[in-house]
Amino acid sequence: MGRRGLIIAIFVCLFAFSLCRELKVKVMHKDHQQDHHLAKYNHTLARILVQYASAVYMSDLMELFTWTCSRCDGATEGFEVIELIVDVKRCLQGYVGVATDLNAIVIAFRGTQERSIQNWVEDLFWKQLDIDYPGVDGAMVHHGFYSAYHNTSLRPGVLNAVQQAKELYGDIKIIVTGHSMGGAMAAFCGLDLRLSIGEKNVQVMTFGQPRIGNAAFASYYSKLVPNTIRVTNRHDMVPHLPPYYYYFPQKTYHHFPRESRRSVMVLGKTQLVAGKSVRGNSISDHLAYYGVQMGCDSSSSSCKIVMDPRLGAYGRTDLDGNLILSRNPSTSILKLNRDQGEQAVDTH
Ligand SMILES: *[C@@H]1O[C@H](CO)[C@@H](O)[C@H](O)[C@H]1NC(C)=O
Numbered sequence: 001m002g003r004r005g006l007i008i009a010i011f012v013c014l015f016a017f018s019l020c021r022e023l024k025v026k027v028m029h030k031d032h033q034q035d036h037h038l039a040k041y042n043h044t045l046a047r048i049l050v051q052y053a054s055a056v057y058m059s060d061l062m063e064l065f066t067w068t069c070s071r072c073d074g075a076t077e078g079f080e081v082i083e084l085i086v087d088v089k090r091c092l093q094g095y096v097g098v099a100t101d102l103n104a105i106v107i108a109f110r111g112t113q114e115r116s117i118q119n120w121v122e123d124l125f126w127k128q129l130d131i132d133y134p135g136v137d138g139a140m141v142h143h144g145f146y147s148a149y150h151n152t153s154l155r156p157g158v159l160n161a162v163q164q165a166k167e168l169y170g171d172i173k174i175i176v177t178g179h180s181m182g183g184a185m186a187a188f189c190g191l192d193l194r195l196s197i198g199e200k201n202v203q204v205m206t207f208g209q210p211r212i213g214n215a216a217f218a219s220y221y222s223k224l225v226p227n228t229i230r231v232t233n234r235h236d237m238v239p240h241l242p243p244y245y246y247y248f249p250q251k252t253y254h255h256f257p258r259e260s261r262r263s264v265m266v267l268g269k270t271q272l273v274a275g276k277s278v279r280g281n282s283i284s285d286h287l288a289y290y291g292v293q294m295g296c297d298s299s300s301s302s303c304k305i306v307m308d309p310r311l312g313a314y315g316r317t318d319l320d321g322n323l324i325l326s327r328n329p330s331t332s333i334l335k336l337n338r339d340q341g342e343q344a345v346d347t348h
């Protein structure tokens, strides 16, 4: 075993130990969960939102923008994207649109596509709480997740589109979703909507979201965005990362409380796991939620963005080469002739 292997082994042991501790914490949150102002898990809604969180991974921007991608059907049919924001350099992507059947603005963020998911998950073991969440005493968060939303073109794009949508549709509900790192960004976005534009009607539902901050952050977050559900699937390991360390309670990551665990299938038998110890050790459970494929549509591990030249009519590019495609939500669905050439951009 190499040195790195040994270190990983030590961390895995600490991590395993840490799980028991976290279960205790969850039990303590039980009273909280009965508070009626906290979110109730809605299975129908979850099965719809998981499709929005899956579609945002699609690399063909034209299909995504016009909501004609292969994942843009089923429960999300008829969705109208108002703004599609692509941070080309960091390979981040998110959209804002209006779902008339939900009577809501839906915002979704894509998870990581930079490198292989295995490498990304392995790196999560080492993530530090390395930045103060501004304006909150003692609240610390993970810089990478924080800045993916706060320090990129995603945030201004989202806020702008939300403002546009609200002018047209009035004060409808805002639902923010995302899978994996996209879930982390969704949480930061939900909190930001509350803080920076005073939005009260915000609902956040994430899938396979990693931990993003310490206890002070988690408690602040759940006060401001109580209508938040984190869905975790079977043995998905990502929600257990970065690890909770029993020995460093102040310096360790916490989840905000409301978690909904999907059932574990054991030999074809459904076993509910709420309240039981679930060891998160699976990456494949991270990549499918409710039977819906999460992650990117191509097998390539590099960041792939497929641009259609005709998108130029809706796009603007900022100084860093990032792309923001937007349209006035009051216009009807774009009618774009889809048989013209496409141009693939591989940024890695
Ligand atoms: C659950 O969500 C669906 C879809 O938004 C909605 O139609 C339904 O009324 C919700 N159920 C409850 C109990 O809130």
Ligand SMILES: *[C@@H]1O[C@H](CO)[C@@H](O)[C@H](O)[C@H]1NC(C)=O
Pocket: 147, 151
């Ligand atoms: C934001 O990004 C810029 C340039 O990418 C960087 O110089 C700066 O340190 C970042 N700030 C934070 C708080 O991450």
